[in-house]
Amino acid sequence: MPEAQLHPFGIVLAVVFVTSVGSILWWMLHPPKAEEEAPAVEAALEAGQILVGFHVAWGAEDLLRLACELGRQENAPVTAMYVTEVPFTLPLDAPIPEEDERARKAEERARAIAAEYDTTVRYVIRRGRKAGRAIVDASLHEPTRTIILGASEHLGMEDRLFGSSAEFVLRHAPCQVLVRRPARAKPARG
Amino acid sequence: MSGNAEGTEITTGLRRVVSIWGSFTWGYADVGADVYVALGLVAMAAQGATPLAFAITGAVYMLIGLAYTELASTYPVAGGGQYYTLRGLGDIFGFTAGWALLLDFTIDVSLFALSTAGYINFFFPGLQHQPWLAIEGLVVVVFLASVNLRGIRESSWLNEVIGAVDMVSESTIILFGFLFAFNPSFFAHQFVTQFPSTHDFLYGASIAIISFVGLESISQAAEETLRPATVVPRTSLALIFTVVIYALSFSTLGLGVLPWQVIAQNQGDPIAVLAHHIPFIGFIAGPFTALLAATLVLASTNTGIMGYSRITWSMSKLGLLPQWFSALHSKFRTPYRTIIVFSSLAALQIVLASLSSNAYDTLGNMYAFGAVSGYVLVMISLIRLRFLDPDSPRAYKTPLNLKVTYRGDTVEVPVLGIVGLIGTVAIWVLVMWTHAIGRIAGPAWLVIGWAFYFYHRRRAGLPLLGTVARDWETEQREVLRSAGEHRLLRQYEAALARRQARQAAKVSQEEAGGDE
Numbered sequence: 001m002p003e004a005q006l007h008p009f010g011i012v013l014a015v016v017f018v019t020s021v022g023s024i025l026w027w028m029l030h031p032p033k034a035e036e037e038a039p040a041v042e043a044a045l046e047a048g049q050i051l052v053g054f055h056v057a058w059g060a061e062d063l064l065r066l067a068c069e070l071g072r073q074e075n076a077p078v079t080a081m082y083v084t085e086v087p088f089t090l091p092l093d094a095p096i097p098e099e100d101e102r103a104r105k106a107e108e109r110a111r112a113i114a115a116e117y118d119t120t121v122r123y124v125i126r127r128g129r130k131a132g133r134a135i136v137d138a139s140l141h142e143p144t145r146t147i148i149l150g151a152s153e154h155l156g157m158e159d160r161l162f163g164s165s166a167e168f169v170l171r172h173a174p175c176q177v178l179v180r181r182p183a184r185a186k187p188a189r190g
Numbered sequence: 191m192s193g194n195a196e197g198t199e200i201t202t203g204l205r206r207v208v209s210i211w212g213s214f215t216w217g218y219a220d221v222g223a224d225v226y227v228a229l230g231l232v233a234m235a236a237q238g239a240t241p242l243a244f245a246i247t248g249a250v251y252m253l254i255g256l257a258y259t260e261l262a263s264t265y266p267v268a269g270g271g272q273y274y275t276l277r278g279l280g281d282i283f284g285f286t287a288g289w290a291l292l293l294d295f296t297i298d299v300s301l302f303a304l305s306t307a308g309y310i311n312f313f314f315p316g317l318q319h320q321p322w323l324a325i326e327g328l329v330v331v332v333f334l335a336s337v338n339l340r341g342i343r344e345s346s347w348l349n350e351v352i353g354a355v356d357m358v359s360e361s362t363i364i365l366f367g368f369l370f371a372f373n374p375s376f377f378a379h380q381f382v383t384q385f386p387s388t389h390d391f392l393y394g395a396s397i398a399i400i401s402f403v404g405l406e407s408i409s410q411a412a413e414e415t416l417r418p419a420t421v422v423p424r425t426s427l428a429l430i431f432t433v434v435i436y437a438l439s440f441s442t443l444g445l446g447v448l449p450w451q452v453i454a455q456n457q458g459d460p461i462a463v464l465a466h467h468i469p470f471i472g473f474i475a476g477p478f479t480a481l482l483a484a485t486l487v488l489a490s491t492n493t494g495i496m497g498y499s500r501i502t503w504s505m506s507k508l509g510l511l512p513q514w515f516s517a518l519h520s521k522f523r524t525p526y527r528t529i530i531v532f533s534s535l536a537a538l539q540i541v542l543a544s545l546s547s548n549a550y551d552t553l554g555n556m557y558a559f560g561a562v563s564g565y566v567l568v569m570i571s572l573i574r575l576r577f578l579d580p581d582s583p584r585a586y587k588t589p590l591n592l593k594v595t596y597r598g599d600t601v602e603v604p605v606l607g608i609v610g611l612i613g614t615v616a617i618w619v620l621v622m623w624t625h626a627i628g629r630i631a632g633p634a635w636l637v638i639g640w641a642f643y644f645y646h647r648r649r650a651g652l653p654l655l656g657t658v659a660r661d662w663e664t665e666q667r668e669v670l671r672s673a674g675e676h677r678l679l680r681q682y683e684a685a686l687a688r689r690q691a692r693q694a695a696k697v698s699q700e701e702a703g704g705d706e
Contacts, residue, residue, distance in 0.1 A: 004469035010372035010446075014365050017439055021361065021432055028428035029210060031420050087341030087524050089499035091268035091413060094516070096523050129414075 048143035048175065049077045049122075053135055053165075054110050059150045059182055064110050066180070067148050068117035076145060080110050081124045081138060083131035092127050132165030136172045148178045208414045214425040215353030216411040220404035221429060222356065223490035225437045226483045227305045228401035229464075230457030231554050232441070233450045236394025238384030240450060241441040243394040244401065248434040250617055251402035253610030254565050255430035256588040257572040259423050260604075262409040263585045264575075265666075266418035266673050269504035270409035271568045276508060278571030278578065280657035282643070285510040287567040288501055289639035291406060292532070293632070294560035295501065298403070298494035299536035300543065301553040303330040305487045308458025308550075312480035318458055324544035328537055330491060335533035338495050341524045349489065356486050360436055363465045363475055367443040370469045377446035384450065389624060396620035400554050401437050403561040404490075406497060419585030419675050440464070457550045459483070495533065502528040509658055512646050546627075555625040559632030562618045569611040577601050581685035582666055583678040598692070 052067035054060040064080060071078040084099045086092050103125045114121040128134030139147055151166035166179050208216065229240075236243035261274045269276075271291050276284025307326030311318040317326070386394065408426045412418045415425075444453050444464050456463040459480055466476030503525055505511040519526040539556075543549040572588070580601055588610075591602035622629045647654050663686065670679040 004370040005373065006370060007372060007374055009374040010368045013372065014368035017364055017368065020435055024428050024431050028214060028424045031210065031424055088496045089338050089524050089529065090503060091500055094503055096518060099523060
């Protein structure tokens with residue numbers, strides 16, 4: 001092991017280093033507060049919307065039915081949100097016609113289902129890097145009482161490494177979350 | 191029963207995903223990794239004066255960083271340097287800046303892929319030479335290109351964790367190093383007795399710029415950060431100063447602990463070798479730093495791939511490159527042509543560089559040329575945009591401004607911007623003077639780019655040297671609106687209204703004068 005040697009000049013440099021980096025990071029992490037604060041959680045739980053993710057892979061139709069039913073029972077507005085996930089190699093506003101078309105078709109199906117219920121439904125198509133983050137973000141900036149979304153059993157490599165959207169929403173959402181997983185197929189007998 | 195359906199809201203820019211720490215580490219994963227590569231290269235040239243070389247270049251870098259901070263918080267859009275240059279100087283210069291930065295991003299991928307191999311080989315010293323380094327580097331490029339072809343949607347979280355672990359580790363090495371290993375007499379001895387020749391020192395100073403490359407990441411983070419006008423100046427100023435502090439600390443510590451020759455000889459893993467010589471933590475810090483550095487430079491390599499994908503997309507959107515580049519893969523929705531073309535170029539650069547006597551130095555030469563060429567144009571644009579676009583609200587302005595009257599308007603001329611421009615031009619001259627490879631291959635890259643640009647513009651029926659008319663006011667309104675900067679949007683509208691009123695008054699005054 002190299003031999004240790006304590007020198008006053010070294011101590012001064014160490015102190016200067018720690019102080020400068022520490023103070024810069026502290027300053028950075030304490031910006032002035034935003035003009036518009038996020039809604040209070042209590043108020044949101046009483047008066048907020050029901051936010052439902054209607055991505056096709058999540059069993060969108062059942063989720064939307066559940067959201068509309070809940071909205072009718074609780075007399076709460078429903079927001080149906082479709083998130084187009086954009087890879088990091090593209091800016092968020094890059095045109096992706098196939099994805100836009102998929103979002104539009106999903107919205108058409110959602111509208112057909114919502115028409116069966118006496119509930120106000122707002123449709124939002126949003127772009128984000130990950131659906132989970134986009135949904136949490138929406139719930140932080142609009143009063144939301146419940147988030148409803150689906151989860152898949154079959155996770156891709158990225159989901160396994162960094163966690164799925166459902167997992168992210170469960171951890172970070174400021175309100176209650178209902179996650180629906182499709183039922184497993186029963187094993188055939190005999 | 192019938193549902194009460196409302197209209198659909200379509201939101202394209204979701205900027206609320208990146209936090210303050212995320213915005214900071216986005217840049218840190220790029221710029222923070224540079225010192226892991228640069229220290230050995232600079233020590234080889236600047237010898238006992240290595241910290242001085244870092245200090246001089248660091249001062250210029252801070253001025254460039256201030257310019258980027260102002261521009262990124264004023265125009266928080268994808269595109270970075272080429273976008274600012276296009277707005278400030280027009281299409282041909284915007285293309286030149288973008289093309290130079292494209293060179294930088296491809297070199298970034300080559301150099302950092304090679305460096306990833308270097309730090310991994312800390313554990314396999316027998317492979318710390320060619321052709322193994324090149325082979326490993328190529329594997330890294332192919333792996334990351336494949337991952338990006340499929341599409342990465344989670345990056346911020348990874349950067350945040352790696353950035354935090356890296357900062358803690360680097361700080362621990364520096365702290366323990368200064369406390370228990372730093373020998374001021376040895377440092378002074380090396381500085382005084384082993385000062386390099388003027389040519390070598392200037393070469394070292396010019397190559398030191400590569401430890402500060404990656405300011406484009408500031409603009410990329412700005413596009414996805416909530417309240418960019420408030421957050422971006424803080425995160426980018428913090429990034430600029432911490433990167434300089436780390437670079438100065440490592441170079442000072444390095445020469446107070448080890449002979450510069452040891453650092454220069456270990457260009458593949460200089461920080462790991464330094465960490466290995468720190469008492470108490472050296473036995474674990476050496477291998478840990480090697481592992482951490484490999485991770486950080488790998489993340490930086492990936493930033494390069496994402497960087498050229500985005501900048502190419504932005505350039506083709508603005509008519510500077512053919513739309514061919516922005517085509518998306520039918521299944522993965524990723525810009526596969528860009529990824530394949532520029533990753534192949536990065537792989538080719540690794541192969542060519544590995545044929546030279548020092549692959550790191552060859553790539554470092556090109557890296558410095560691309561970065562400095564882009565920075566020169568950005569610095570000019572900073573100054574010109576103060577005149578061309580005084581109405582866009584600047585949440586952050588580079589300090590020290592001189593008020594002058596220009597065509598009836600009061601314009602603030604950025605004094606530090608001018609000083610920074612002089613410094614950047616000086617480094618560009620040094621690069622051209624001292625870099626044997628950079629002065630030939632760099633301009634050759636630009637000439638190829640211009641030929642391609644003219645060919646594309648001619649085919650597309652766009653002006654060759656002129657600039658396509660664009661509605662910047664509408665675009666700026668949209669940028670501020672989607673960024674959630676409502677207060678700045680109001681300021682912008684008010685400034686535009688004042689300008690219109692002034693112009694109307696001027697016209698009526700002229701008409702009245704004409705009647706008389």
